[in-house]
Amino acid sequence: MTEVLQHIPEVFTAKDLVTDQEVRWCPGCGDYSILKQVQTVMPNLGYKKEEIVFVSGIGCSSRFPYYMDTFGMHSIHGRATAIATGLKTSRPELNVWIVTGDGDALSIGGNHFIHLLRRNLDVNLLLFNNQIYGLTKGQYSPTSVEGQVTKSTPFGSLDHPFNPLALAMGADASFVARSMDRDPKHLQQMIERTAKFKGTSLLEIYQNCNVFNDGAFFTYTDKETKAGEALFVENGKPLIYGEGNNKGIRLNNTTPEIVDLTTGEFSTTDLWVHDEKDYLKSTLLTRFFDSPDLENHFPRPFGVLYAKERPCYEDAVHAQIAYAKEGKEADLDSIIRGRQTWVVK
Amino acid sequence: MTIETKRLNDVVIRFAGDSGDGIQLIGTEFTNATALLQNDLGTFPDFPAEIRAPAGTLAGVSGYQIHFGSHEIHTPGDDCDTLVVMNAAGLKKNVEFLKKGGIIIANEDGFDNKNLRLANIDENDNPLKNGSLDGFSVFTAPITKLTREGIKDFGLGTKETDRSRNMFVLGLISWLYNRPLESSIDFINKKFSKDRTIAEANIKALHIGYSFGETAEMFAERYEILAAPMKPGHYRGITGNQAASLGLVAASQKAGLQLFYGTYPITPASDILHELARHKNFGVITFQAEDEIAAISSTIGASYGGSLGVTASSGPGIDLKSEAMGLAIMLELPLVVINVQRAGPSTGMPTKTEQSDLLLAYFGRHGEAPMPIVAANSPADCFDTIYEACKIAVEFMTPIFFLSDAYLANGAEPWRFPEAKDLDSITPQYAKVDGTATQKYQPYLRDNRLVRQWALPGIKGLENRIGGLEKEDITGNISYDSKNHEKMVRIRAQKVENIAQSLPDLSFDAGAESGKLLILGWGSTYGTIKTACQELKKEGIEVSHAHLRWLNPFPKNLAKILSSFDKVLIPENNTGQLQLLIKGKYMVDAVGLNKIQGQPFTVSEISNKVKELLA
Ligand code: SF4
Numbered sequence: 001m002t003e004v005l006q007h008i009p010e011v012f013t014a015k016d017l018v019t020d021q022e023v024r025w026c027p028g029c030g031d032y033s034i035l036k037q038v039q040t041v042m043p044n045l046g047y048k049k050e051e052i053v054f055v056s057g058i059g060c061s062s063r064f065p066y067y068m069d070t071f072g073m074h075s076i077h078g079r080a081t082a083i084a085t086g087l088k089t090s091r092p093e094l095n096v097w098i099v100t101g102d103g104d105a106l107s108i109g110g111n112h113f114i115h116l117l118r119r120n121l122d123v124n125l126l127l128f129n130n131q132i133y134g135l136t137k138g139q140y141s142p143t144s145v146e147g148q149v150t151k152s153t154p155f156g157s158l159d160h161p162f163n164p165l166a167l168a169m170g171a172d173a174s175f176v177a178r179s180m181d182r183d184p185k186h187l188q189q190m191i192e193r194t195a196k197f198k199g200t201s202l203l204e205i206y207q208n209c210n211v212f213n214d215g216a217f218f219t220y221t222d223k224e225t226k227a228g229e230a231l232f233v234e235n236g237k238p239l240i241y242g243e244g245n246n247k248g249i250r251l252n253n254t255t256p257e258i259v260d261l262t263t264g265e266f267s268t269t270d271l272w273v274h275d276e277k278d279y280l281k282s283t284l285l286t287r288f289f290d291s292p293d294l295e296n297h298f299p300r301p302f303g304v305l306y307a308k309e310r311p312c313y314e315d316a317v318h319a320q321i322a323y324a325k326e327g328k329e330a331d332l333d334s335i336i337r338g339r340q341t342w343v344v345k
Numbered sequence: 346m347t348i349e350t351k352r353l354n355d356v357v358i359r360f361a362g363d364s365g366d367g368i369q370l371i372g373t374e375f376t377n378a379t380a381l382l383q384n385d386l387g388t389f390p391d392f393p394a395e396i397r398a399p400a401g402t403l404a405g406v407s408g409y410q411i412h413f414g415s416h417e418i419h420t421p422g423d424d425c426d427t428l429v430v431m432n433a434a435g436l437k438k439n440v441e442f443l444k445k446g447g448i449i450i451a452n453e454d455g456f457d458n459k460n461l462r463l464a465n466i467d468e469n470d471n472p473l474k475n476g477s478l479d480g481f482s483v484f485t486a487p488i489t490k491l492t493r494e495g496i497k498d499f500g501l502g503t504k505e506t507d508r509s510r511n512m513f514v515l516g517l518i519s520w521l522y523n524r525p526l527e528s529s530i531d532f533i534n535k536k537f538s539k540d541r542t543i544a545e546a547n548i549k550a551l552h553i554g555y556s557f558g559e560t561a562e563m564f565a566e567r568y569e570i571l572a573a574p575m576k577p578g579h580y581r582g583i584t585g586n587q588a589a590s591l592g593l594v595a596a597s598q599k600a601g602l603q604l605f606y607g608t609y610p611i612t613p614a615s616d617i618l619h620e621l622a623r624h625k626n627f628g629v630i631t632f633q634a635e636d637e638i639a640a641i642s643s644t645i646g647a648s649y650g651g652s653l654g655v656t657a658s659s660g661p662g663i664d665l666k667s668e669a670m671g672l673a674i675m676l677e678l679p680l681v682v683i684n685v686q687r688a689g690p691s692t693g694m695p696t697k698t699e700q701s702d703l704l705l706a707y708f709g710r711h712g713e714a715p716m717p718i719v720a721a722n723s724p725a726d727c728f729d730t731i732y733e734a735c736k737i738a739v740e741f742m743t744p745i746f747f748l749s750d751a752y753l754a755n756g757a758e759p760w761r762f763p764e765a766k767d768l769d770s771i772t773p774q775y776a777k778v779d780g781t782a783t784q785k786y787q788p789y790l791r792d793n794r795l796v797r798q799w800a801l802p803g804i805k806g807l808e809n810r811i812g813g814l815e816k817e818d819i820t821g822n823i824s825y826d827s828k829n830h831e832k833m834v835r836i837r838a839q840k841v842e843n844i845a846q847s848l849p850d851l852s853f854d855a856g857a858e859s860g861k862l863l864i865l866g867w868g869s870t871y872g873t874i875k876t877a878c879q880e881l882k883k884e885g886i887e888v889s890h891a892h893l894r895w896l897n898p899f900p901k902n903l904a905k906i907l908s909s910f911d912k913v914l915i916p917e918n919n920t921g922q923l924q925l926l927i928k929g930k931y932m933v934d935a936v937g938l939n940k941i942q943g944q945p946f947t948v949s950e951i952s953n954k955v956k957e958l959l960a
Contacts, residue, residue: 019810020785021822050805055646058813065810066823071802073649074812075642076672082639086646086654087802090605090630094650094802112642115635317630324625332598332765335624336591340528341581341762342381344572 012049014039019069030181030207031060034128035067037187045195047095054097055084057104060135061128061207064099078109081116081125085313088121092314095195096123102143103133106162110142114171119313120199126191127164127204132213145291150212165286165305168202169279175201176286176306181208182221186232186302193304199312219292220300229292231299233285235307238271241299248272249298256284258298274303282306348559349566355414356522356570357422360514361439362431362455363400364393364407367511371429372409373757374515374532378524379413380582380759383572386413387872388757389421389945392696401455401463406438415571417879419723419872421756423947427521429514431455431488434464436472448482450517452510454489484563488513495553499546509550516554523569526551578761585753586613588727588760589683590620594627595728596735597653600771605647606655607632607640612695613751614657614685637665641682645669648678651773651801653735657683659751660693663705671710672813673744674837677789677797679773680744681734682716685754688943697943698752700868703922706746707897713834715841717741718897720748722871725760727753730894736771741844742796748896750918752869752945776800776807785809788821795840842898851900855879856889859909862958865935867893867923870916870946877951888955896923899930907933912958914938916951 017039025031042052052070056062058077065072075083080098088096098116105113105127116125132150133139139152143164147156165176175197179190187205194201206217220230231241231249239249246262248271259266275281285305290297358375362368369390376388391408398405412422427448430436432455443449451473458468472478473485492513493506501509512533519526530548537544558564583591597604606621606629608614622631630647634640641656648654658666663684673680684706688699702709706718717737721730727749734747776786776798788809791797800807809821817824818832854871855878856863866874871892878890891906893899907913907927913935915924921937928935938954940946 021810048805050808051803053802065812068810069808071808072810072812073646073676074810074814075645076668076813079638079642079669079672082634082642083646083649085634085639086605086607086632086643086648087650088646089632089643090603090647090652091650091802111635112639115639321625321628321630325628328626330598330627332595332627335594335627336762336765337579338581338583340377340381341579342383343579344383344575344577344761 012043014043016049017042017069019067021066023067024063025060026211028210029060030130030209031064031128033181033184034126034187034205034207035064037184037191039068041188041191041195044192045095051093052095052097053087054099055080055087056099057109058135059101059104059133060209061099061101062104078104078107079112081105081109081112084123085112085116085119085121088123089314089317092122092318098123098125100125100127102127102129102131102141102164106142106164106167114167117168117171117173117200117202120174120310121314122198122312123200124194125200125202126194127202128207129164129204130207130209130213131216132209134209134212138212163286163289164204165202166283166289169283169286169306173202173306174199174308174310175304176282177202177304178204178206178302180206180217180221180302190304193307197307197309199309220302229299231288231301233274233301233303233305235274235276235304238268238273240268240271256298258296276304276306277308279306279308348564350523351566351568353568353570354416355412355418356427356568357410357412357425358427358429358518358522359408359410359425359439359442360429361406361408361435363405363434364397365400365405366407366431367508368407368409368431371511371515371518372411374529375518375524376411376582376757377528377532378519379411380580381528382524383575384413384415384570385418385573385575385759386411386757387418387421388412389752390755392755394694394696399463401432401434401460403434403438403464406434408439413570415573417573419875420948423949429518431510431514432464433460433466433472437464437466440478443481445480446482449478449484451483451485452488452514453485454487486557486561486563491553491557492550496546496549499542499549501542501546505543506546509547512547512550513554513557516551517558520555520558521564521567523567526555575759576761580759580761582757583725583728583760584616584755584757585721585724585727585749586616586685586755587620588725589721589731589747589749590617592728592731593621593655593681593735594624594629595765595768596732596771597629598627598765599768600653600735600739600773602651602653602739602773604629604655605632605644605652606630606657607634607644607647608657609634609637609640609662611659611662613687613754614659614662614683616754617657617683637662638669641666641669645673645676645678645680648673648680649676649802651799653681653739654679655681655683657685659685659687659695660689660702661691663702663709667710670716670744671712671714674710674714674716675813675816676811677742678744679738679742679799681731681738681747682744683731683747683749686748686750688751694943696751698750698869698945699918699941699943700750700870701919701922701941702748703867703896703919704925706748707926713838715838715897716744716746717841717844718746718748719894720868720896721753722868722892722894724753724756724758728760732768736769737844739771739773740796741794741840742774742799743840748868750869774798776804778804778806787819789816789819791836794843795836845895845898845901848895848900850902851891851893851906854890854892855882856887858889858906860887860889861910862888862912862914862955863906863910864888864890864914864916864951864955865893865907865923865927866890866916867896870918873946873948874916874951876948877955880948881952881955886955886959893923904931907931912936914954914958916946916954918945
């Protein structure tokens with residue numbers, strides 16, 4: 001059953017990925033955009049439709065597999081990562097996607113999340129971060145900002161939130177990226193990068209929950225504030241942002257600094273050039289996580305923050321099996337017999 | 346002095362000492378030699394809970410009991426004939442298991458002031474000297490000193506030297522019970538293949554132990570136990586966990602499936618992981634997950650992909666897997682869940698045996714979530730039972746519980762092993778693409794047994810979505826329709842019930858098909874109940890014994906069997922879990938015999954209860 005399926009690109013279109021199931025997200029939810037961008041990019045990735053599997057946990061985002069006409073499993077809360085681990089380990093030739101949310105991946109499924117990243121299976125992990133529990137109707141999540149007023153925190157949340165990408169770097173992730181529902185073009189690019197990277201590729205998507213946490217990321221998506229708050233990074237390019245690209249980030253030894261490019265004191269050649277294979281610098285970049293309310297805060301980076309391949313778990317598993325097979329014939333009778341036997345006549 | 350050789354029908358020997366003394370090794374090697382002499386046998390290792398409790402203390406005592414004979418043996422024996430102890434703590438903890446007039450062989454070096462103190466015995470109250478053992482035949486020897494003296498030429502350090510003490514003991518006992526040393530020598534050579542000096546020293550210690558018996562003029566007699574008349578065939582010795590592991594490999598091979606074993610280390614199930622990890626040349630994937638939940642979840646993922654998915658744990662680990670079992674029930678995927686039961690709630694007594702998870706297996710999931718349940722009845726039977734569990738899981742597209750326990754997992758017995766070609770076939774229920782179909786693949790379409798098909802990712806035309814939400818019959822679409830929900834609940838239950846149609850009737854292990862008293866057992870009580878019936882028969886008391894391998898569904902003829910007896914006795918190592926099910930389902934006023942001490946029943950406990958009920 002495990003014969004390798006050939007990666008012969010087969011023509012299917014975004015429309016072929018639409019199922020007959022009515023999409024049940026709230027009107028205006030950011031999930032719609034994400035679904036659309038995934039369906040748009042998917043036919044260009046070189047996989048056959050039947051090789052693609054979407055595995056999700058529980059939460060609004062986890063309804064996703066029902067709307068993709070591929071193989072799919074809507075599983076239980078927090079465990080999509082673990083289920084996908086078993087699937088990919090046993091069937092390495094499949095193209096496996098995990099769709100999860102901030103509660104699913106980082107709260108109830110936090111343990112599996114870090115272990116998936118450390119093992120580095122070649123799967124794609126789409127983390128819809130809306131900083132709230134949507135499906136259970138509006139409790140704070142592990143990414144909700146401190147002080148956030150929600151149904152379960154009428155006086156404001158006391159929890160310190162996770163910085164998901166920094167957490168991922170701490171778990172030795174090999175691919176870490178961030179995008180947003182309201183920038184379809186960027187999101188498509190990021191989905192494509194995520195899909196094409198070999199290893200566990202984590203794409204955090206800022207997703208607006210217009211019912212319970214409307215506008216959580218508008219600072220980064222609205223015209224007025226986007227340029228000054230969102231830093232779009234590209235490999236080999238200097239870190240520039242701001243209205244008319246008026247600001248940059250430079251590294252003063254190991255300390256990042258925001259510099260003004262309009263005074264003539266600094267030019268783009270002084271800036272930190274993004275190297276997505278540099279673990280230490282990428283780690284610094286994921287630490288740009290200040291609240292936009294803070295004076296002199298760093299902008300929030302979007303794009304591929306880190307991407308460096310390392311061996312994948314499932315490949316190692318099958319290499320070890322192949323090695324064992326070479327050394328020893330699989331003779332069932334011989335292991336049933338064991339070391340010492342005797343005959344009764 | 347001439348030494349008489351006396352012929353015995355059966356013997357129970359118990360080895361005890363510090364867990365650092367290599368007691369389990371003496372036990373298993375003595376067992377191997379005994380198996381090769383074609384005695385029937387049963388063993389029971391009694392591990393301490395701590396890996397390395399302070400040496401010499403009561404908490405650190407490790408034990409191993411073997412019962413062997415020239416006739417059928419079904420238990421490791423109740424009390425022992427011979428107790429071999431390496432130190433004072435070993436004696437103190439085990440002397441209660443020694444028969445009146447039994448033999449004690451003691452390492453007197455393990456009874457010095459320090460060892461007495463560690464065993465909480467007053468220095469002036471050395472049991473070897475204070476007359477407290479007067480009813481027994483006591484043989485003592487300075488085993489530590491003799492070993493040191495005997496192998497001093499090898500130039501090993503004290504620690505290494507003293508480790509060979511167990512081989513001295515093995516040699517001595519092998520002499521006493523007329524066991525050849527060859528298999529032990531083979532074993533030593535293999536174990537220390539990298540260090541010849543240590544191998545030679547151990548072999549020497551084995552020999553000096555053997556000659557000590559001959560020359561020390563301590564023993565007036567030695568013993569021989571003839572081969573047992575056993576069913577013709579090829580035999581080996583095997584523990585329950587080994588048998589379960591081999592059963593899994595065999596099932597995966599016969600079914601043509603990759604075996605995926607997702608687990609998390611836990612006593613007493615881990616040995617299955619250790620065994621399977623050695624068989625990667627069969628394409629076996631062993632996945633040591635980050636926790637119990639990931640262990641079962643990854644396994645469900647592998648089952649979804651078309652592997653034979655197996656997860657294993659014990660007590661607390663099974664609790665953690667409950668939610669995912671519910672998912673597997675909804676997905677209707679093959680999945681084998683192994684529970685090597687251990688004693689007590691929470692952490693309880695991890696190394697001790699109990700049958701206390703039957704109701705957990707039945708009811709331990711929310712909603713209406715039935716799972717088939719099978720239980721093995723002896724160490725070797727773990728092979729057949731888990732093989733059957735795999736077959737049913739794959740052919741009925743269902744998760745299934747396989748129950749074993751610490752007693753079966755670690756106990757050993759001779760196994761008349763099968764040939765691979767004679768094993769039952771296992772047929773996966775694959776979905777096939779119908780080229781003429783006009784509609785999409787329907788994942789919850791069923792055959793007449795109510796079994797759905799296995800639609801593997803990668804096959805064009807079978808794309809479908811499944812999940813934990815209630816689904817519409819046939820299409821598998823999400824459905825909150827109230828009537829549909831009731832229908833699906835009943836379908837899932839009926840599918841499990843339907844398994845009974847493909848199972849053989851329950852048969853009797855002893856006695857007539859009707860009468861005054863039926864002993865109904867399940868799981869590891871088998872050997873003890875069987876022996877009790879045999880002994881009662883010798884006394885002229887005839888009782889019937891039937892033993893359940895299938896606990897859900899129950900065999901079709903169980904109702905009829907139950908109604909054919911005046912009384913039904915159900916012995917269990919729990920407070921009466923099968924008893925509750927039988928009472929509830931069949932309205933039979935079954936009587937329980939319950940022991941919850943982390944120890945299996947003794948034969949006399951069963952037979953005394955029978956006599957009481959028949960009085
Ligand atoms: S609750 Fe929020 S996240 Fe959920 S579907 Fe509605 S808008 Fe989207």
